[in-house]
């Protein structure tokens with residue numbers, strides 16, 4: 001299955017093989033910050049500015065640059081949407097509310113002229129992964145072709161449900177763009193230009209598929225949403241290749257370690273589990289996302305700090321064995337984060 005894309009300014013210049021941009025990192029529900037919280041944070045920021053000895057406008061940027069994510073900017077409120085670009089392809093994974101700003105950006109290119117060829121892959125159809133669909137502007141522009149992909153067979157049914165009254169005023173038949181449905185086969189690669197995407201099963205209450213994305217010798221594993229109840233190589237079995245020889249893993253960290261114990265079967269993991277897998281499989285870089293909508297940025301920062309302690313303790317364990325400690329560079333995702341491979 002092959003789909004060629006024309007040369008387009010969207011594709012990557014230079015030697016970068018893959019660029020990953022996180023347009024939505026929140027799980028479950030878009031989570032804007034309440035005005036009172038913004039007010040409180042602004043109060044603390046201003047106090048911190050003067051406490052640090054800064055005094056004038058010229059110091060503002062230096063001060064903000066030095067703040068951790070949870071003190072300024074935060075982790076983001078839009079739900080799951082990830083853009084992958086390679087030298088000759090652009091692919092989107094999931095249509096959470098993060099796809100809305102991505103759509104606006106795409107309107108500056110071929111999509112705005114009605115010449116866009118969009119490739120949108122779905123992991124599953126929980127609300128937080130489809131809620132942005134009716135607000136993805138390229139879908140309304142005549143001439144655009146929107147290719148949509150899923151392993152699940154309900155793909156067209158999902159589109160018919162989303163684009164119908166009383167949920168949305170424009171029915172599917174009246175969308176400007178042409179929608180083409182593609183059924184993926186488990187563990188069989190789909191080629192888009194110079195990018196290959198292979199679906200592997202994740203562990204979630206409804207069937208959910210992760211993707212192994214390869215281009216130019218670089219590999220990204222997209223593992224969201226998952227509780228990752230199968231951890232060992234034996235348990236993972238046919239889905240183990242999702243985690244092997246990977247340059248960047250994007251992993252579900254909705255909960256803290258304690259919460260995963262309380263929320264068994266809720267379908268999400270904690271960062272500690274992703275760290276374990278990354279250390280075992282020698283995955284060099286991990287980004288954790290699907291942050292809990294119930295967690296304020298300060299709480300997510302706390303979960304990140306707990307995960308740092310956990311990682312340190314695991315390093316000590318390996319050190320005691322005398323084996324070489326695998327290097328894992330990881331961080332919690334924030335909206336707009338871009339990673340080049």
Ligand SMILES: [Zn+2]
Pocket residue numbers: 027028080126128129225290
């Ligand atoms: Zn989700």
Ligand SMILES: [Zn+2]
Pocket residue numbers: 124126204225267
């Ligand atoms: Zn889900």
